[in-house]
Amino acid sequence: MLTLDRRQCRTSIGLVCEVEPHMPSHELDDLSHRSREIGPLPVVQHFFDRLGLDELLATHVPERKRGRRIALAHGKALSVMVANILTSREPLYAVRSWLERRIVGHVGLDDGDVALFNDDRIGRALDRLYGTDPASLMTAVVMRAVKEFSIDVSQVHSDTTTVTFSGAYDGQKDKAALSRPPLITFGHNKDHRPDLKQLVYALVVSADGAVPVHYKTYDGNKSDDKTHIEAWETIRAIAGRPDFFYVADSKLCTRENMGFVAGKGGVFLTVLPRSRQEDDVFRAYIQDHAIPWQEVRRKPDYNSDKPDRVHDAFEPDTKSVEGYRIVWYRSSVKASIDEKRRSDRMARARMRIENLEQRTGAHQFRSVEAAQKAADKVVQDEGAQLWLRVQIREVGVHDFKQASPGKPGKDTKYRRIDIPVILFDVSEVATAIVADAKCDGLFAMVTNNTQLTPKELLAVYKYQPFLEKRNEQLKSVLAVAPVFLKKPERVAALLFLYFLAILVFALIEREARRAMARDGIEAIPLYPEGRPCQAPTCDGILQAFEGIRRTDLLDSAGAIVKAFCDPLSPVANKLLHLLHVSRKAYQT
Numbered sequence: 001m002l003t004l005d006r007r008q009c010r011t012s013i014g015l016v017c018e019v020e021p022h023m024p025s026h027e028l029d030d031l032s033h034r035s036r037e038i039g040p041l042p043v044v045q046h047f048f049d050r051l052g053l054d055e056l057l058a059t060h061v062p063e064r065k066r067g068r069r070i071a072l073a074h075g076k077a078l079s080v081m082v083a084n085i086l087t088s089r090e091p092l093y094a095v096r097s098w099l100e101r102r103i104v105g106h107v108g109l110d111d112g113d114v115a116l117f118n119d120d121r122i123g124r125a126l127d128r129l130y131g132t133d134p135a136s137l138m139t140a141v142v143m144r145a146v147k148e149f150s151i152d153v154s155q156v157h158s159d160t161t162t163v164t165f166s167g168a169y170d171g172q173k174d175k176a177a178l179s180r181p182p183l184i185t186f187g188h189n190k191d192h193r194p195d196l197k198q199l200v201y202a203l204v205v206s207a208d209g210a211v212p213v214h215y216k217t218y219d220g221n222k223s224d225d226k227t228h229i230e231a232w233e234t235i236r237a238i239a240g241r242p243d244f245f246y247v248a249d250s251k252l253c254t255r256e257n258m259g260f261v262a263g264k265g266g267v268f269l270t271v272l273p274r275s276r277q278e279d280d281v282f283r284a285y286i287q288d289h290a291i292p293w294q295e296v297r298r299k300p301d302y303n304s305d306k307p308d309r310v311h312d313a314f315e316p317d318t319k320s321v322e323g324y325r326i327v328w329y330r331s332s333v334k335a336s337i338d339e340k341r342r343s344d345r346m347a348r349a350r351m352r353i354e355n356l357e358q359r360t361g362a363h364q365f366r367s368v369e370a371a372q373k374a375a376d377k378v379v380q381d382e383g384a385q386l387w388l389r390v391q392i393r394e395v396g397v398h399d400f401k402q403a404s405p406g407k408p409g410k411d412t413k414y415r416r417i418d419i420p421v422i423l424f425d426v427s428e429v430a431t432a433i434v435a436d437a438k439c440d441g442l443f444a445m446v447t448n449n450t451q452l453t454p455k456e457l458l459a460v461y462k463y464q465p466f467l468e469k470r471n472e473q474l475k476s477v478l479a480v481a482p483v484f485l486k487k488p489e490r491v492a493a494l495l496f497l498y499f500l501a502i503l504v505f506a507l508i509e510r511e512a513r514r515a516m517a518r519d520g521i522e523a524i525p526l527y528p529e530g531r532p533c534q535a536p537t538c539d540g541i542l543q544a545f546e547g548i549r550r551t552d553l554l555d556s557a558g559a560i561v562k563a564f565c566d567p568l569s570p571v572a573n574k575l576l577h578l579l580h581v582s583r584k585a586y587q588t
Helices: 041-051 053-060 074-087 092-100 111-116 119-131 134-148 228-239 255-263 277-285 332-357 368-381 430-437 454-461 464-475 488-519 538-543 570-579
Strands: 007-010 016-019 032-037 155-165 197-206 212-218 245-247 267-271 294-299 309-314 325-331 388-402 414-428 442-447 549-554 560-565
Touching: 041 053, 041 074, 041 134, 041 488, 041 538, 041 570, 053 074, 053 134, 074 092, 074 119, 074 488, 074 538, 092 111, 092 119, 119 488, 134 212, 134 228, 134 488, 155 212, 155 228, 155 464, 197 228, 197 464, 197 488, 212 228, 212 488, 228 245, 228 255, 245 454, 255 267, 267 454, 277 442, 294 454, 309 332, 309 454, 325 332, 325 454, 332 368, 332 388, 332 414, 332 430, 368 388, 368 414, 442 454, 464 488, 488 538, 488 570
Parallel strands: 155 245, 245 267
Antiparallel strands: 007 016, 032 549, 155 197, 197 212, 267 442, 294 309, 309 325, 325 442, 388 414, 549 560
């Protein structure tokens, strides 16, 4: 018979716990348990500590107001909000219940602090953040990240997206221009939601792990080309030198933007817009001249049954009107896309014109002029005006109608009625289609760099999709939009917290991938069913810790008799090792 040195007690959830043998049996009846989640909070707090985020928030967002000390520091409330955005994305009013289900010591709180978290308290912290200088706080956080994580900022990428909002937000224009927050208004919505208002969200990331190094929100109707000078100035202050590579889309390609960067000693790379004169000249030149293309990039397609993805390059002797290099590229993937887009536009235009021809009754056209106007509008709307021509012609058809009312019989007389019918003849402009096909897959880039080859310039620009991925994660994983808050000032402050969240998001992802490369690990089984993941994202990493709980056995006074933590999975253990996070928070 097995003899136990300790007594056992069974909790209400069926957990068998060992207690000290000297504990009287009547005290066992007074035991209770409390189970709360640990989750990924220790991992998040580890990176907060490396960034010094709590200290920086406390320094830049003072906790004193009108000479009174508040119960919960503004900086700590904001830090908890960043942790919530990273791990749960709860609305402001649900942050308190989110904390109640977790061990708050892992985010630097005491149990008594949880009751202080409500939407009004968080709102006041956001007000306080907006009332300080978020730009200097952003610079301090980024400079700490660059130093602590050795981030290379010799090449950065810039782009904008839109954050969508609901609600009226009236009276914003009545505030002073220098003190008001960014104007939430209608603009060119990149989420294809013209029915909702928006802000323009400009983000700059490094080419070393796509780590955000700058952000700013602008009025919802702000043009993208007006954001680059301010962004470049901020990056120069962070990098400590002007000669970093600044890469952006076609909105950078203006005389003012390129001249500013080049005049300050900077290096830029941007896409030549289709609206530029140089684009028209080259597309006309290519019609009658053979271009000596050189292959500069070849990669297998994602689908093995498709041909390789190929890029060719050609650098003409001519420069831009400002005197900068222009390098032309021809992409096989873009060529296929351009060809399909042209075919789709013509097909849609033909279908709509066919529907026009089939109108009957009160909807049919009464004149050739009205039909021609409608057909031209269809072709224009579909963007097929270069490739299709529509000619309207009127033909007469006849029908017969009884000359008199009544039931028809053998002696019934009929009269002939002539009916005009409008027909739409659609023809293709073969010369225009052939000329356009010669330009399929073309795009050009402009730069003031004179050392890099066309192949190297293309490799620099090919990092741009990683920035676009950060914007996509901001909206999908971190769920930034659509947003509704009471004040535009709180909106601006909340978007700053989202910048801090996406910064930590990128740092966790970068550290894990670098550690995998260092240790020679090709993949980690993060996907469902234990499938391997070669490039883990922060979301997948944090998900590996979801559901890990700690159960506390409490006596009648509420004191902890013993604590029990759920065991870590092998994947979670591996991730803690890669990220250099202590296992102490996950141990009994």
